[in-house]
Amino acid sequence: MATFNDKFIRDLEVPAKGRKVAFDDHRDSPIGFGVRVSPKGKRVFILRYTADGKDRLMSIGEHPIWTLTAARKKAQEFKREIDGGTDLLQQRRIKRAELTLADVIEQYCGQYADKLKSGPAVRGALERHAVPVLGDKKITEVRRREIIDLLEPLSDGKQRMAGLVLGYIKRVFTWAEDREIIESNPVATLTANKIGQGLTASARTRVLLDREIMALWSEQPEGMSRAVWLALRFVLLTGQRPGEVLQARHSDVHGHTWTIPADHRGKTGDDHDVPLTETALEIIEQAGGEHYLFERYRGQALEVNALSKAVQRCATALQADAANRWRPHDLRRTMRTGLAASGVSETVAELAVGHVRKGIAAVYDQHKYSIEKRNALEAWERRLLAIAERREPDSSNVVPMVSA
Structure with a gap:
């Protein structure tokens, strides 16, 4: 037991596995109030109590989104209800009677996949790629199109990974259907050749409009964190x-x-060097991350779904086209299109965005294209800033690119 303060909570040791719990002995804290630390470094305020002879551990909120003072106050409120005979955790479970995709993935892994030799790979892939995007959604409401949207970004240079994740997701839904958790399997007929290049009929071609670029570049939207905006x-x-x-x-x-x-x-091969322009270096400095360039809070990286949720939440401020709203991955396609518009050769443009060369060219052409990639990134920087500042790019400053 110890008296909590923010420094104590931040400095709590991160366990290699399992979860570590520490309890607060501050005079304003009810018995059982503490913090749980996960292997990923997430710190969550909790309240431990007993109901019907059973030990309960309920979450209050994540630190530092919840301040220590606010969490203590909420714990006091919960404790008064519990002392009055209310089993708050059981109430929560009743409200969440319909299982989320994350719930079903946990059950599938715990009861079946974890017992297989491939269990760690299956759980890891699902928790890394499926849970952050669709984990909070009720499994009965997950649609086939959403699974395709989840997998499509993976297929960009990670076709094999997209196929593996699809296979794991299909097993989860089949398992849920067999146990009557869902009435029908929305991905039963979805095959790997319909992902990525196979999705030619519905593959995204979305690039940002100039007004959308100007909105993103002009000022931080209300409701979007600075780290997300800069990322x-x-x-x-x-x-x-x-x-x-x-x-x-x-x-x-x-x-x-x-x-x-x-x-x-993923499986794309060697390290990839990305030239950083002056604007890129300024963004890194502005972000002020301690370990990662862009952090949720000190030492903890942002998660990909945080970007998607922020764009959706701030769509109006971003002047996003309502009929075809842009997504974070569309920024990458916008940049690649901008390279072509800046006169960058296809070979250099593909290498600049990290695509892997294939075929005989990859074997015989061992040139690193370092200078050409830097010129390409600087040409795009000029074009981007010209759009953001509502002016035409200065073509006299565009450095000619080496042809493939």
């Missing part, structure tokens, strides 16, 4: 995948170059 601008400026941007660490940045490690790029 979205950084994706548009560099053209890299949102997931790679949010995993970027200060240790990956050396001078004017950001190196994306191979293990952050």
Whole structure:
């Protein structure tokens, strides 16, 4: 037991596995009030109590979104209800009678997948790719189109991973259908060849309109955190995948170059060097992350779904087209289109956004294109800032690109 303060909570040791719980002995805290720390470093205020002879542990809220003072006050309110005979955790469970996709994934893994040799890979892929995007949605309300939208960004350079995740999701829905959790399986006939390049009929071609770029670049929208806003601008400026941007660490940045490690790029191969323009370096400085370039709070990286939710929540402020609202991954496509419009050759443009060369060219052409990629990023920077500032780009400043 210890008396909590913000520093004590931030400094709590992160467990390698399982969850660590510490309790507060402050005079204003009810018995059982504490903090739970997950292996990912998430710190959540909790209240432990007993009901019908059973030990209960209910969540109050995540620190630092919830302040220590507010969490203590809420714990006192909950304790008064509990002392009056109310089992608050059971009430919550009744309200959540319809299982979410995250609930069903946990049940599927716990009762079946975890017992398989491939169990860790199955659970890891589902928790990394499916839960952050659709985990909070009731499983009975998940639609086929939403699964395709979830998998489509993965297919960009990660076709094999998209196929694996689809296979795991199909197993979850089949398992749920067999147990009558759902009446029908929305992805029963969805196959891997319909993901990515197979989705030619419905593949996204969305790029941002100039007015949408100006809105994103002009000022931080109300209701969007500064870290999220800067991360979205950084994706548009560099053209890299949102997931790679949010995993970027200060240790990956050396001078004017950001190196994306191979293990952050799925099966795409080697490390990828991204030239950083002056504007990109300014964004990094403004973000002020401690470990990651863009952080939810000190030392904790933003999650990809935070970008998607923020764009959806702030659509009006972003002047997003209501009929075809843009998504974070569309920023990357906008940048790639902007490279072409700036006169950058296809070879250099593809390498600049991290696409892997294939075929005989990949074997025989070992040139790194470092200077050409930097010129390309600087040409796009000029074009982007010209749009943001409502002026035509100065074509006299565009550096000619080396042809493939």
